[in-house]
Amino acid sequence: MLRIDCPCCGTRDHSEFRYGGDATVERPACDNPDLDAWYRYVYVRPNPKGLHREYWQHVLGCRQWLVVERDTVTHSIHSVSFSRRQRA
Amino acid sequence: MVETLSAKRMVLEQLPCPLIQCDAWEGTFAAFKAALAREIGGALPTQVGEIAGRGGLRVVRAGPRRFWIFPSERSATIASGIPPELGCRLDLSEGRIRIEVSTPDLRDVVSKCLAIDWDRTLGVATFSSLHRIPVMFTRFSERDGEFVVPRSFARSISEWLEECQ
Amino acid sequence: MTPTEKRLASGGYLDRAQVLKFMFDGRQYSGFKGDTLASALLASGISLIGRSFKYHRPRGILSAGAEEPNALVTVGAGARREPNLPATMLELAPGLEAASQNNWPSLRFDVQSVNSLFSPLLSSGFYYKTFMGPSGRAWMFYEHSIRKAAGLGKATMMPDPDVYDSRDDFTDVAVVGSGAAGLSAARAAAQAGARVLLIEQDFEIGGRLLSEPAGAAWLSAMRTELEEMANVRIMRRTTAFGLYDGNTLALIEDADPFAGPAMNAGRKTFTLLHAQSIVFATGAIERPMVFSNNDRPGVMLNSAIRAYVNRYAVLPGRNVVIATADDSAYLTAFDLLAHGARVTIADARPLAEPTLLAKAKQMGAEIHLATNVADVKGKYALTGVVLAGKSGTTGVSCDLVGMSAGWSPVLHLTSHQGVKPVYRPEIDAFVPGQLPETQFVAGAAGGSLSVSAAVTEGTSAGRAAAAVAGKAGAVAEAPALEIEERAGPTTVYKPIFGQRKAFVDFQMDVTLDDIQLARREGYESVEHLKRYTTLGMGTDQGKTSNINALKVMAKLRGISIPEAGTTTFRPPYTPVAVGAVAGRATGHHFRPHRLTPIHDWHTANGAQMLEVGLWMRPWFFEASGPDVNTAYVNEMRHVRSAAGIMDISTLGKIDIQGPDAAAFLDRIYANGFASLKVGRARYGVMLRDDGIVFDDGTTTRLGESRFFMTTSTAKAADVLSWLEFLLDTAWPDLRVSVSSVSDEWAGISVAGPESVKILAAAFPEIDFSNEALPHMGLADGTFKDSPLRIIRLSYSGERAYEIYVGASNGGNAWRHLIDVGATYGLKPYGVEALGALRIEKGHVAGPEIDGRTTLSDLGMGRMVAKRSGYVGEALSRREAFQAANRQRLVGLKCTEPGKRLRGGALLFAPGEPLQGHGRGRMTSITYSPELDCYIGLGLLAADFEGDEVIASYPMKNEAVRARVVSPVFLDPAGERMHG
């Protein structure tokens, strides 16, 4: 298991979490009709070999969506934070 | 289920679980906390998992902006005065079952249920996964604990606990 | 030598008071508590244990540990038969029944040992070069016999009657291995204040110290000290078999066979141990030498001989040749000499430690320096060896050969996470590479082969490991452990080429010749070598063969050992029972059951239940008919003619509140919700970002800023997470709270022309008139002490109500409705009828919302004609979604009397060849009692011309004509539900 240190629940198995994929892709505004912007957001991924910022929801815990920085080669986790405070 | 000698070592009881959930909006948490503290008449737990109790009321911090209030009985009034501009209240008193477990093998049983460090469960509300089901576990002693589980899974979890003994 | 002569009169870690009888190949033997099957067999004079994988050569016991490649047996019978277990790891227990394997008709006379004669033909990879003709399926013909010849033991065909446990555990410091290093580490870490878990694969604590009589007192004192410390837990019979992310060790523990029938305890227990830090004190494994017939029963590792003599009090031979390239073998010689054996030492090196030589001579050993074993004589039992020295070859008679070619640190676990081992030439061994800050190595596992180093390194590793966990208490010096020790080669052992039947991998029957062949054919990278020759692929995972093979390949290629490569170790270290990992999650408990509040009524009243995801739902009720096809039609008729009641508690339910709740819904649903009036419900469809339909359901506005959403049963969890994702990551400024209330509310649907009467009778305080509660209207109330929400919604097309009541009174409300409704003919119906009723109304469900259809595909494009800003909008305008041949929802009506439609039929134009993917497909079908024919929903190309299709169902050789009609078969104006 990856062991993800949820900022409010502590370190847990990743099986308590739901994966949400790349957290660096920018979601267009909801009324943005630009097909290309949406195409890039939905489909195109940098897919780095190395550090990856990604969403995980602690779905069987506090239900918060988190942003995790994790190495895709070593699986070591560098940081975990709430998604909301990322934006604030 | 196979009747084993051990099953009798475990006392398992399913009980109703009155519960009020209170959520703050982002940016209103301080004012919300103050309002909620006034509503229930006392300080709120600060860490997620921390339990604050007074009288028949237990308050658990269930998330960064979420509290779970466990009254001893259903109540339409608890926390009903939170101003809507600060947050909201949701009565969840029907959807959960409290499973109280008492057994000398509690540590062993819990190790087959939760990927949680036993030494960190005493007196703390732990939100975790039991067989992929969201549960809240609290341990009161070496042999007594409770699982708050979704009602629809209560029977399946009870059987699981009994068979893990 | 008779069996009794092999068992020494005293010594060893045996409980001689407990004599244990056991069976091997149908004959009874006895041993003591403390024996392994291997030591008990050796003590009983049995040295032929099994047959090899490919050539069926007779094999005995090579080792005394987990590395054993040869002595594999099958234990138990019937449903408890377990093949391929190494006798060296089997704790002798009351009633143990073991049998040799891979032989027929018997161990001694094995027909397939003829394979050995054809060994040049059966060289590595021979099967890649033949069995290709004459026909294209030739391999299928040969494969049958090849498969039968391969495999080792036989698995049982019966379900396992035993239970297993799978659990999680936590500790500050995990110490793997309980030899001198592990014990020292555990003690130090515990003294520093850490919670320590000491893991030992054997049933005895002590590791190789158990073979060191001089270490017994130290071992005993240390064990007692640890057992008395409250912060130390010791797991015996437990193998740490894998290291995973997050400093997690996977452990497999065998139940104590002497514990008696423990209460409901697992036969084996799988544990995921989450440790702050780990000390690997896993020791080292001795390597065999490579010479002709080195696989014969009676050829053993020198360290194994020591273990059998000292730990198990078995003298496996009286006339012994000790072949070595390593000083440690002299200790074996001394032990044998001390017990009166005759010993000849063949040391491959030109020189050895003078003190060792002197002592060996003084004790009576014959010593040959610069001498190797060239061949072994005797098939089932040894008669002698051929020694090759500078002066030529000599024959020496013997009944046992010991060999050592150096030591391989057990670094498997340290490399599971990708840390590459590093070669250290001075000890001729790979040691663990740079480990993370939370992991430590101590003792032989790190290449320090002396016992005193093990104690020192163990102590410092234990202290450091505790510090990682934040524990830095005072650690007392470990008691000194003084024993005679010799370790480390003075020269690197090199296999000698040109020897035939010189085995490198005993279990997989890979010889020097095979490696040379692989090299010749270009399979020279270590991974190619392994895959081509199958080296290291056995149940022993090549523990004794990997390094020797690497040396052979390095020498053949003329490169250094590290240049030749290292080997990747993959978990598990030793094989792990599948059942143990599964634990209790088997059978009925494979997945949890989800039951509605009304479940018990269903099972008590003749419901045939159906698994729908984790939920159990009534499929149909036996009172409606003997089988599903009769029952569902009757249930449909009943709903349309009187009234039916259905448990819809499984629907996903989400409470949505907050000042921005309406704005939020307006974005997440493709159709608009801001305009929805308080007290009214609306059908809504959600799209994914890619414009494909995600889920549908109804949402009711309970207040200005509060909504009650329902989702499909299947998507409930996905929808909630999706809403939370959008709120947490995309629109954190929206003040909205979403919570699952799926378990809060029991859901009951009452549908049919009589429904209003039933509701009015059941809930007299509520006004059910069209004016007070119109279609899509909401009424609130209470039932007993639970809240009640009644929404007038129809899925079936009849006048219908969805009754949501607090789950604790769900069963009561259902029974109340059943009681009250009896007068009006109310009957329960199941999901089969529900699915059929919705088809008659043209409502889409799972078969149509299949993750590939758009709103327009499902005939709902006009819902969003004037909207924008909703999730999925932009990509739903993509070119492919507007294509002329896009498949769209249609109704299909069977036009051939006496024939039926089937779901999954392909649709073609009449006259068109029934080939390819067709112009569309039938997604859902039902018999319609109202129309007295089969009807269905389908997806059909929008540019399909004509109003007739052929529904082709090749699996039944059917092709049925159907008319393309509106998907709404019944009451298109909706008069019944509005009524």
Next chain:
Amino acid sequence: MSRYSVFSLLRHAATGNRGWQRAWRAAAPKASYDVVIVGGGGHGLATAFYLAESHGIRNVAVLEKGYIGGGNVGRNTTVIRSNYLLDGNTQFYEFSMKLWEGMSAALNFNVMFSQRGQLVTAHSADQLDTFSHRANVMRSNGIDAEILDRDAVRKLVPYLDFSDTARFPIHGAIFQGRAGTARHDAVAWGYARAASGHGVDIIEGCEVTDFVRQGDRIVGVETTRGRIGAGKVGLAVAGHTSVLAQKAGLELPIESHLLQAFVTEPIKPLVDHVVAYGADHFYLSQSDKGGLVFGGNLDGYNSYSQRGNTGVLREVCEAAIALMPNISRLRLLRHWGGIMDMTPDASPIISLTPVDGLYLNGGWCYGGFKATPASGWCFAEMLATGETPALVRGYGLGRFRSGHMIDEAGAGPFAWLQ
């Protein structure tokens, strides 16, 4: 290249097996090639073979950073089937199946293609309907398929759990008799040997570090063994497609994910088919050596590590016992991981790219092994002609922008859920 046969085996055995030659030449890189294929896995080697065999293009190099066949072709669970539902997939995988049926003979290398049949269990009437739709599509496209009811499944594979305690009782199954398994390493070696025999240079230990451009066109690659010129460059690098494509300035709709495989200790014949569990992500078959080979779900997060985690280990073992309660005492011998290029519709990409001279073969998700021959065949044709072969017209890079996804599972643009 000397032919393999029972006679050559006999002849060589008589001379102590000393006369065998290298299966493929150990080639050193030349200054340039007509076509450089990056990636010495199954697809790259097959492409090289068909370039030489079908198109007469023999001045070809296959560059492999490690040893050939070290990636997914040597890490998969060896299942071969052609039971695809959607237009485009159905025909492609069936074409691949036909190539499998002639592969050993074509390569003169026994890849042990064993058409033992594959079944997927169904656990409800609805699921069986879904399978029937698939079976209808297969039959209508000339592919063998059968639908079995519970009794027929029981007759075929009586050791599955038909007891009352089964959590998801077996309702029926879909069966393809021509499906089966092959010896995965042999596929890489067989293509390598045959391609090498046609003059293709197979260069191991040669990692591509960058592309060489002339204007907008790619004209070669920089490698750890020097610069190599190329008329055309074909990428066939499995899990590392994004990493290499990025060097060429391409960002792709691909994520790398981890898929594990498991093998038990070898036992005498027990499972005669490939059996997939329709109630969960699990399937198994028995290798000719006797081990049961298990496959499961993706580990579920982006990864370039070739090692799996304990979550899937538990899930796979639970499902194994749910399907076959008699294998609970059998022991797992090894488990490992491979890196999958996951696309947003779980279908592959064989495509021209916006970069002149660069051709892309990737995104095979977990279906790459069975596609090996057809992928090589079509990619070779694309490299030879510069055109998209009809069979892979649906596998273009542009399909996500236009909306022409081929999404068998309907799971949507979430690579880890596909």
